[in-house]
Structure formats: C-alpha cells, structure tokens
Amino acid sequence: MKRVIIILLLLAGWLEGQAQYTGDSLYFLLPTDTMTLYSEGKGDGHIYFDHYLAPGQTLFGAARFYGLTLEEVYMLNPGLRTGYETGDRVKVVVPRGAIRPSRSADSLAWFVPMRYRMGPGQTYFGLHKRTLQLENDAQLQQLNPGLNPLAMSRNQEVNVGYLMITGIPKELQGEVIDPYVIRNRGLRELWEQRTSGKRMIANNGKAAWTAKGDDNKWMALHRTAPINSLIEIDDPRSRKTLYARVVGRIPDQIYDRNVVVVVSPLLVKAFGVRDKHFYVRTRHF
Numbered sequence: 001m002k003r004v005i006i007i008l009l010l011l012a013g014w015l016e017g018q019a020q021y022t023g024d025s026l027y028f029l030l031p032t033d034t035m036t037l038y039s040e041g042k043g044d045g046h047i048y049f050d051h052y053l054a055p056g057q058t059l060f061g062a063a064r065f066y067g068l069t070l071e072e073v074y075m076l077n078p079g080l081r082t083g084y085e086t087g088d089r090v091k092v093v094v095p096r097g098a099i100r101p102s103r104s105a106d107s108l109a110w111f112v113p114m115r116y117r118m119g120p121g122q123t124y125f126g127l128h129k130r131t132l133q134l135e136n137d138a139q140l141q142q143l144n145p146g147l148n149p150l151a152m153s154r155n156q157e158v159n160v161g162y163l164m165i166t167g168i169p170k171e172l173q174g175e176v177i178d179p180y181v182i183r184n185r186g187l188r189e190l191w192e193q194r195t196s197g198k199r200m201i202a203n204n205g206k207a208a209w210t211a212k213g214d215d216n217k218w219m220a221l222h223r224t225a226p227i228n229s230l231i232e233i234d235d236p237r238s239r240k241t242l243y244a245r246v247v248g249r250i251p252d253q254i255y256d257r258n259v260v261v262v263v264s265p266l267l268v269k270a271f272g273v274r275d276k277h278f279y280v281r282t283r284h285f
Contacts, residue, residue, distance in 0.1 A: 021087065025056030028065040029165045035114045036157065037094055039122075039131055044177045047116075047131065048076075051090045059084050066092040067168035072176045078238050078272020095172045096132060099161040101139045111162040118156045124149035132160060178240070180270035187218055187243035191230045200283045201225075205260035207233070207280040209273055213264040220244040221251075221262035225284035233261060234281040235271045242270055246284070 023029050028051070037047050051062055059080060063073045074081045076091045084090075094114075103111040116127065128137045141147065143159040201224070213219055225231050225246045234241045250262055261282055263271075271278070 020052045021054035022051045023057065024054050027165065028057065028062060028167065029112050029163070031109045031112060031165065033112045035094070035112055035163060036117055037114060037160065038117045039119055040179055041119055041122075044179050044182045046093045046177070046179070047096065048091050049094050051092055053084065053086055053088050053090060055086050057086075059090065062090055062092070065167040067095070067098075067170040067173040068092060068176065074238070074272070075176060075178045078180070078240075078270065079274065081238060081272050082274045093173065093176050094163070095168065095174060097172045098163055098168045099132070100163065101143075101161050103162045110164055110166070112165055113159065114161050114163055115157040116160045118152055118154055118158065120154050122152070122154075124152050127152075127158065180242070181240065184218060184242050184270070187230060187245070191232060191243045194230065195285050198285045200285055203260045203282045203284075205280070206258050206277045207235075208255055208259045208262045208277055209265075209268045210262055211265060215265045217264060218242065218244040218266055219247045219264040220267065221248045222246045222282075222284065223250050223260070229284060231261065232283040233263065233267070234283075235278065236281070237278065238271050240271060242267060 022033060029035075035049050037049050039047055051066070053059070053062065059073060060070055063070045073090065073092070076093065077089075080088065080090065099114055100111070116131070118127070122131075124137070124140075128134045128140050132140075134140070137149070140158065140160065143161065147158065210221075220231055220233065222231055227246055227248065229246050231244055231246055232241060233244060244263065244267060250259060255262060259277070261280060263273075
C-alpha cells in the first residue's frame with residue numbers, strides 16, 4: 001500500500017512538472033518559449049496568442065506585459081473575470097507591429113520565435129497579405145526556406161518573426177474588439193432594424209443557463225417574449241450587451257419564477273458565467 005501511495009505521489013509530481021506554462025515566476029516569456037499565433041476568422045482582424053499562467057504570475061501582470069488593460073483581458077477571456085489560477089489559459093492580442101522580422105546574433109536571449117498556425121481555408125497569400133499585412137512575402141520566405149506556398153495545410157505552422165521578451169508596449173496595441181460581440185453583430189443589427197420606433201418591455205432579474213443547445217447559436221428561453229423574436233440581454237458584471245433568439249418558454253418545473261431568462265451555451269461563454277445564476281437586464285418587444 002505504501003509503495004502505491006509513493007508511486008501516486010511521484011506521478012502527481014511528474015504531471016505537475018509537465019503542466020503547460022508560459023515563462024516562469026520572474027519572466028512572462030523565456031528565450032526557450034515559442035509563441036504560436038492564430039486567428040479566429042470572426043472579422044475582428046486580431047492575431048492571438050494563448051499564454052498559460054505560470055506559478056507566481058498574475059493576470060494583471062500578464063495584461064501589462066502584453067500591453068493590454070485588465071479590462072481588455074477580461075473582454076477576451078470573460079471566464080477569468082470571476083477568478084483564475086495557475087495554468088489557466090489567457091488569450092491575448094499580439095499587434096502586428098510587435099512581430100520583428102529578425103533578431104541579431106549577439107542578442108538571441110532577448111527574443112522568442114513566433115510561429116503562425118494556419119486556420120481552415122487559410123492560404124499563403126491570405127497569411128502575408130491579410131493576416132500579417134506585409135508588403136510582400138520576402139519575410140516569410142527568408143524565415144521558412146523551402147516553404148511551398150501552394151502546399152499549405154490546416155494547422156501547419158509557419159515562422160513569422162520574433163518578439164522581445166521585454167513585452168509589448170501599450171502604444172503598439174490598437175483597439176481590442178470583443179470577438180463575441182463581433183460574432184453577435186448580425187443579431188444586434190437585426191434587433192435595431194426590428195425595434196426602431198417600438199416600445200420595449202424591460203425585465204430585470206436572474207438569468208440561468210443550460211448546457212443543452214447548439215454551441216454556435218445565440219438562443220434563449222423567455223416567459224413572455226414571442227417565440228422566434230429577438231431579446232436584448234445586458235450583463236452589468238461583464239459589461240456586455242448581447243442579443244439572442246427566443247426559442248421556447250422557461251419551464252416552471254425546472255426554474256423558479258425569479259428567473260427571467262435562460263441562456264444557451266454560447267451566451268454562457270460570451271458572458272463568462274461560472275455561477276448558476278447571474279443578474280441581467282433584458283428587453284424585448
């Protein structure tokens with residue numbers, strides 16, 4: 001029995017040592033790190049990097065290191081607003097101006113290499129023209145000798161440059177746009193068209209959420225809003241206002257009368273909800 005316990009403890013220690021961290025307790029990036037960048041194809045134009053908090057790192061410190069405000073980090077990572085811990089993933093924006101095309105041989109320790117992971121349907125031309133916004137592909141050709149532009153594939157990683165381990169100056173960061181707000185824009189525009197000049201019905205109270213439903217659709221259950229109509233949901237905690245389509249009624253046998261709306265998984269992610277209930281303001285017509 002003692003031998004089993006010792007083995008389990010050793011295994012736990014080994015797994016902890018294998019945890020994915022970025023940097024260490026003193027530095028947010030180390031020369032031994034490699035930054036893998038990606039885009040989400042949601043119309044925000046951002047290039048992202050996933051930073052994994054190492055022991056001793058704080059969310060505030062990570063925000064400052066990447067030239068972001070804490071509120072911008074919450075916008076990109078709504079689930080971290082209610083708390084975070086070591087090992088958590090923090091999605092950050094990497095401005096194009098921070099990507100250096102080269103590094104000098106006498107200062108290798110001051111830079112980390114940056115790679116870009118190709119997304120579905122992305123092409124070599126799209127990478128250097130639209131994503132990286134380079135005048136030509138000379139930088140990519142120099143960093144990737146032998147790269148065949150006509151044989152690019154999804155998840156292929158391409159060397160794109162280097163970042164200084166001192167971090168990203170705030171002045172290089174442009175406007176950070178919430179990817180969920182961008183994704184929700186179509187329903188917002190439809191809402192504005194349909195509600196112009198109409199009298200709104202407002203409700204304040206508890207929102208509940210369900211794990212059921214399509215992860216890619218903005219859906220909600222409501223007590224009185226017409227089925228297939230749109231509803232506006234304002235979450236003061238995350239400072240987000242999003243729109244959803246009413247697909248059904250709230251079942252009284254499951255939710256108490258204080259629940260004014262039940263939101264779908266996509267809304268849960270967008271608002272960064274962890275609690276069973278959260279306060280919202282809603283409007284419908």
